[in-house]
Amino acid sequence: MPIHLTLAQKSMQYFLSGKTMLGNMMKNKFFLLAYCVFLAFWTSSVFADQPITVATWNVGFMDRNVTDLKIDDFLNEVDFDILLVNEIKTQDDLNSLKAAMDREDFHTAISSFTNGNGNLEVGIISRFPLTEIVEYDRSIDNSGNITEKKLERVNLPGIANVGVGRGFLVAKVQSLNLYVIVSHLKSSKGRSGQHDRSNAQKRELVAAAIATHTLELREDHPECSVLFGGDVNVGVADKKKNGVNLIVDNNDGTNTGVDGYDETHAILGGGLIDSLKMRSLAEKVKGTFVGNDNIPDYPGTGAIDVLYITGPLESKFKPAVSATDRHGSDHLCVYSSTGSVTPDGPNLPTENSVEITNALPNPDGDDNGNESITITYSENGTVDISGWTMQDRAGNIFKFKNGTKLNSGENEIVLSPHTMPLNNSGDTIILMDKSSVQRGPVFSYSRQEVKSGQRVR
Helix, strand or coil: CCCCCCHHHHHHHHHHCCCCHHHHHCCCHHHHHHHHHHHHHHHHHHHHCCCCEEEEEECCCCCCCHHHCCHHHHHHHCCCCEEEEEEECCHHHHHHHHHHCCCCCCEEEECCCCCCCCCCEEEEEECCCCEEEEEEECCCCCCCCCEEEECCCCCCCCCCCCCCCCCEEEEEEHHHCEEEEEEECCCCCCCCHHHHHHHHHHHHHHHHHHHHHHHHHHHHCCCCEEEEEEECCCCCCCCCCECCCCCCCCCCCCCCCCCCCECHHHHHHCCCCCCCCCEECCCCCCCCECCCCCCCCCCCCCCCEEEEEECCCHHHCCCCEECCCCCCCCECCEEEECCCEECCEECCCCCCCEEEEEEECCCCCCCCCCCEEEEEEEEEEEEECCCCEEEECCCCEEECCCCCEEEEEEEEEECCCCCCCCCCCEEEEEEECCCCCECCCCEEEEHHHCCCCCCEC
16 A cells, blocks of 8 residues: 655655756766665664564475465564565565565575576565675576575684585675575484584585675674574474584583584584674574474473574664564564564554544545545554554554554554545544554544545545
8 A cells, every 4th residue: 555655765765856957966976876875874874773573484395385374474463574584486586475575676686506497495575675685505406597606615723624405595685784694504304413414514504604794794894784584493492402612512412511513503603613603583583393283392492483684784683583473484584673673573652642633525526436535643653553554434444464554743544445435525544553442533524524526634
């Protein structure tokens, strides 16, 4: 549904208009360069001040498809801005997932580890444009439509020189000064100890490459943060597996006082690779693999779906939480937010900050699909009104779709056909949040106030 442009979008539209004096000044190459630098910095600052939610979810498309997922329920709980996806198959599957989520204007990237047709690809769905998309793979096949680079073994004792069928995907979110990395590390398949040691070596190999690339990105772009997410297949609290020393390993999984045999988490957050210590956002999240029920299959091992971050945004993210339901997958989504968004979901606006301020009940031409209501948000930033409703005098209800956000100021809401027609003889409209609490005063107008093509206030 149409929502007013953000301040950043409006300003960019204004600056780029050829009708302004700036349009003529941009003919000067020096000014153009300075302007571009300013614009990049300014838009980054605007976006960075908004609440951001990043999530990672193993959707399990090796065993199911998008119709098996409970998308509406998922979005009511996890209103993401960036979603890191595991176990996706193809770009078509990623597009289908995006469409089911009513996020068709979002941007995507997908890996092609297995000639672009594997079950275990990883992807990104982002509200923000993605640039510098690169896939790191142990064996380059160049089957996708993105840049592909060789995933090299980090030359450290304890990092085995093994083959692994998949690597990791990187993309830059320029507007946030943020690089996101997504990977799906080798599965344990329920094993531990010696039977899982070769799998752990594959996890460590890719984790070490991710850590090394993170360090390179931070060195080359100190103004940027790096966030890693995905299914690492070893729990953050798994005492039988987790170790902190690449050389000393207890391979039998008994944890008898000898260092564990899997250093995946220590590589990402424990300083094993050139002292890199990414912040573990999911360190207190409980088990996230739930099989066919909602009880974690491996209690006490902690989340295997994780988020790690380093850089300027590190302190802005709140501790991650998991979704309360698997929503049709066999994994719980894990997500973390910044700003005024809490891990339990978006904060509600203050009592009187949202209200209906005018309506267009009698537009020029056909009423159906052209009537609209203006909702004013008086605070700064944005507020999520997914699941809120408007109800008229006759009891007709208009429900706001998942992902609907109000910007500061006036927001015009076009009423979809046959939902809540505005009565030209007068009407009353009540705005209610998801808890059925009324927001703002009741908006009403009379027959005498209705004029063709004019708004009533």
